[in-house]
Amino acid sequence: MTAQLILHEGREKSLKRRHPWIFSKAVKEVRNAPQNGGDIEILTSDGAFLAKGSYSPNSQIRARVWSFDREETVDQAFFARRISEAAAARELMLKETGMSASRLVDAESDGLPGLIIDRYNNFLVLEVLSAGAEYHLREITGALRELFPEDSIYERSDVEVRTKEGLELRKGVIYGELPPEELAITENGGMKILVNIQEGHKTGYYLDQRDNRAALAKYCKGKSVLNCFSYTGGFSLYALKGRAVSVANVDVSQKALDIAKKNIVLNHLDPGRVKFIREDVFSFLRKEKKLGHTYDVVVLDPPKFAESKSQLEKACRGYKDINMIAASIINPGGYLMTYSCSGHMTPDLFQKVVADALLDAGRDGQIVEFLTQASDHPVALPYPEALYLKGLVVRIK
Ligand code: SAH
Secondary structure (H helix, E strand, O other): OOOEEEEOOOOOHHHHOOOOEEEHHHEEEEEOOOOOOOEEEEEOOOOOEEEEEEEOOOOOEEEEEEEOOOOOOOOHHHHHHHHHHHHHHHHHHHHHHOOOEEEEEEHHHHOOOOEEEEEEOOEEEEEEOOHHHHHOHHHHHHHHHHHOOOOEEEEEEOOHHHHHHOOOOEEEEEEOOOOOOOEEEEEOOOEEEEEOOOOOOOOOOOHHHHHHHHHHHHHOOOOEEEEEOOOOOHHHHHHHHOOOOEEEEEEOOHHHHHHHHHHHHHOOOOHHHEEEEEOOHHHHHHHHHHHOOOEEEEEEOOOOOOOOHHHHHHHHHHHHHHHHHHHHOEEEEEEEEEEEOOOOOOHHHHHHHHHHHHHHHOOOEEEEEEEEOOOOOOOOOOOHHHOOOEEEEEEEO
């Protein structure tokens, strides 16, 4: 018997606009409920076919769409088709820019809800975030082996959001070799970066900031640069390439700072110009302000402050706080490069928070660049939620 999910009257509108989620409140009835993540047909209140999806009884997002085509079967061939479409969409970018690492599949935006695949050289790293992607994991890895027979497959499904889908956290080799502790990838045609796939953040590295790291170089010639929330020093490498006279990395993670040090040597940049400070950025910035230390360029790339909508107000205070102190220690004519990766924070709101921060710091500023996530993190038009990374370069007067 086919599993069927019937919507309340009028709740089909978002699906007709091709948004891939069905919230629990929209569901009138479920017939022949499948196991967690199993396939289900999604129907209007009067029984008309809308989509095929996966059922997730534990989650507020009760189902996610695999296909709007009634004839399409969700099997290994389906995943091979979607993954090769995603790979083809990125082919030109990879060729033109000399990358050995990129996001191959970006979940909902590539028509594969809950599935992230990052590729670092010959390692495919999966993040399985939905019950549906979990249910079809064998077919997904089968499709990957078919498309990338030379590659090893590693899983980094050790993320809290999985619990919302009734899934346990997990990581490890799915196929092939164990990734080395330090895998050197190439980005933007020449910069080498060491990535720890097993232990690093996300799948090992912040691929989404790739273009923005390169964008920093042009502001740095002869300047002092402070890289807050530096992780493995990505922004600092480009600051040095842009001939900064000094670069300070601040991060709470000693492991990340240790890799940052190695990245500088690996790229034949001058370690004598670089400091590594293991400290909380909030208290570091306050101390610098008190001491009267100033910088020409400050990068702020904090972790996500708002995990949910309810945390947004508190997150705004956090963003305002660091941006205010950062602005107050920037020399006149210098630059603040500031980011928010909280999806719940809209670009408009972020700009307002930064404007308020400068006002409180008593500084004037002008936005000279609007930045966002790299193009291998696309935003499918029916799914605007995929836009999460916002960056502003503000010239401080
Ligand atoms: N800019 C980096 C990515 C930054 S990710 C890149 O381009 O690769 C955010 C970083 O902030 C992580 O490395 C994390 O260890 C660090 N972090 C989180 N909270 C912090 C805090 N309160 N003070 C200092 N570092 C923090």
